[in-house]
Amino acid sequence: MKYLAVVIGLFLALSSFSQEIIELPNGNTEDIVWENDEKEYFSTIWQTQVVTNVSVPTIQVFRPSEATNNGTAVIVAPGGGLYALSINSEGNDVAKWLNEKGITAFVLKYRLVPTGEDGVGEISQLSMSDPKKIGEEVAKVIPISIQDGLNAIAHVRENAATYGVNPNKIGFMGFSAGGAVTMGVAYNYNEKSKPNFLVPVYAWTDVMAVQTPKSDVPPMVIICATDDPLGLAKGSVELYNSMLKANKPVALHMYAKGGHGFGMKKQNLPSDQWIERFYEWSVAQGITEPKQ
Numbered sequence: 001m002k003y004l005a006v007v008i009g010l011f012l013a014l015s016s017f018s019q020e021i022i023e024l025p026n027g028n029t030e031d032i033v034w035e036n037d038e039k040e041y042f043s044t045i046w047q048t049q050v051v052t053n054v055s056v057p058t059i060q061v062f063r064p065s066e067a068t069n070n071g072t073a074v075i076v077a078p079g080g081g082l083y084a085l086s087i088n089s090e091g092n093d094v095a096k097w098l099n100e101k102g103i104t105a106f107v108l109k110y111r112l113v114p115t116g117e118d119g120v121g122e123i124s125q126l127s128m129s130d131p132k133k134i135g136e137e138v139a140k141v142i143p144i145s146i147q148d149g150l151n152a153i154a155h156v157r158e159n160a161a162t163y164g165v166n167p168n169k170i171g172f173m174g175f176s177a178g179g180a181v182t183m184g185v186a187y188n189y190n191e192k193s194k195p196n197f198l199v200p201v202y203a204w205t206d207v208m209a210v211q212t213p214k215s216d217v218p219p220m221v222i223i224c225a226t227d228d229p230l231g232l233a234k235g236s237v238e239l240y241n242s243m244l245k246a247n248k249p250v251a252l253h254m255y256a257k258g259g260h261g262f263g264m265k266k267q268n269l270p271s272d273q274w275i276e277r278f279y280e281w282s283v284a285q286g287i288t289e290p291k292q
Contacts, residue, residue: 019060022060022155024151026055031140032111039051041118043118045120049087050085050119052119054109055111056111058108059156061105062105068102070102071165071166076174076178077172080112081138082142082180082207083115083119083122083134084115084120090264094263106152108152108178113138139207143184150190153172156170168196174203179204187211199220202223203222203224203239204235205234206230219285219287220250220251224236224253225254225257225258225259225260226254233254255270
């Protein structure tokens with residue numbers, strides 16, 4: 001038993017060591033105080049693994065094999081109402097799938113609303129008792145969450161050679177609240193932090209309103225489901241129309257069924273294949289070199 005414990009301990013140490021986690025700048029938080037540590041746990045409410053109370057933004061690097069690396073990079077921003085991050089279904093599992101296609105992925109933990117022991121429990125309770133409070137807290141945090149996204153792009157571009165990626169093929173993909181961050185990135189980038197493509201997935205357009213796209217906005221593919229219970233299909237269509245009206249490169253995949261938060265979950269629906277559609281789009285756009 002002693003020998004087994006040593007082996008397990010060594011395995012866990014090596015697994016931890018193998019993770020590439022990069023800390024991003026974390027300024028501009030004078031009015032926000034996090035009293036608790038970042039926490040990862042399985043939420044029985046959402047039935048998925050989550051991370052809450054992020055006060056220090058980071059990216060975790062997921063590298064494809066050297067043999068398959070095609071130079072494309074995607075920064076992945078999970079959703080969770082800015083109270084949590086659905087870290088597997090909308091983060092790590094996405095990154096691993098992208099690796100199989102030769103794409104380097106970076107899972108972003110952007111800063112969240114300060115919470116206590118159970119951030120998911122807090123937003124779930126507030127959604128019933130005081131939804132206005134959610135909006136107030138999210139409004140305080142989303143500007144710095146967007147800055148985290150911009151800083152992630154700038155970091156990956158600055159260190160493109162280290163990561164083995166093309167500095168002109170860095171995309172940003174976000175889900176729900178992460179989709180709102182994606183839109184914020186689309187409206188606020190500069191030369192260093194400009195993404196080369198954008199993938200808002202059932203973006204939370206209620207907290208990041210659709211705007212006129214920038215004149216040099218990169219290509220965008222939008223993913224959503226008509227039956228999204230949060231009513232986000234309308235916002236995704238509005239986002240598509242804003243790009244179309246401005247004569248900018250855009251695609252839309254609107255599934256009849258899928259609900260909200262489907263990410264990499266399997267529901268035996270056509271929406272299960274959304275990420276395949278993203279990949280096909282990226283190849284057609286010349287963003288990704290197809291796997292041989």
